[in-house]
Amino acid sequence: MSTAMETLQVREAAGVWHVTLSRPESRNAMSLQMVRELRDVLRQAEAAPGSRAIVLRGAGGHFCSGGDLRDMAAARARLGEGGDPLAEVSAAFGELCVAYAGTGLAVVAVLEGTVMGGGFGLACVADVAIAGQSAVFRLPEASLGVVPAQIAPFLVERLGPSQARRLAVTGGKLDADAALRLGLVHEVHASGALDSALADVLHQILQNAPGAVAQTKRLMARARWQAAGELIRDAAATFSRAALGPEGLEGTTAFLQKRKPSWAPT
Secondary structure, three states, X not given: OEEEOOOEEEEEEOOEEEEEEOOHHHOOOXXXXXXXXXXHHHHHHHHOOOOOEEEEEEOOOOOEOOEOHHHHHHHHHOHHHOOOHHHHHHHHHHHHHHHHHHOOOEEEEEEOOXXXXXXXXXXXXXOEEEEEOOOEEEOXXXXXXXXXXXXXXXXXXXXXXXXXXXXXXXXXXXXXXHHHHHOOOOEEEOHXXXXXXXXXXXXXXXXXXXXHHHHHHHHHHHHOOOOHHHHHHHHHHHHHHHHHOHHHHHHHHHHHOOOOOOOOOO
């Protein structure tokens, strides 16, 4: 299935949703329309039977240059109309990050060229981030007199507070290899090898039971805020439900029979 939106190109195949940010004239700056469409695609993917993963990448050799400054200008023009239009613009992007961070689907980001601001944030919420050698990561908000308000929690989660603070106060310019050393991305490849690397990652993801992946992601999200001792009983109950459920029974049976489980591609 292939779908064209105003700011995205979307293709679904075998449960994998390939979502390309498609505003190459602005290095895929994230407009409010793009935020809305990314939320819509996620809802569609989560509702579709057989969905397993979402791949995010950018058109034209760049991932995303951050928020669209034209949306900020339009919001400033509405300041006298009541409410706080700038806060609403910011919150819409924050809700997008929370939605992608919280989905039970596997999220893979393929990062090339410019990865700035909001694009940096999307890289941080991805379960797997693959970078090309051309990728350059920037956190320019403070140099513009603003703050990385919505991506800050995800930056701290990905890198820890020390590195997050360093990047925030220095404007955080990183090449792909530096991003790999910090743990911002998980793999770095030559640009011509990215599609092959993505195929390898997707193959690994698709060996795993989709329900088990979703439950594992939820448990790990809770582990960020709760001590391990507080999770023992809930984690044990989650394990028991999984082991006794259809995925657990199929997975263990397939292992004993030395065959692939039903969810794994041949």
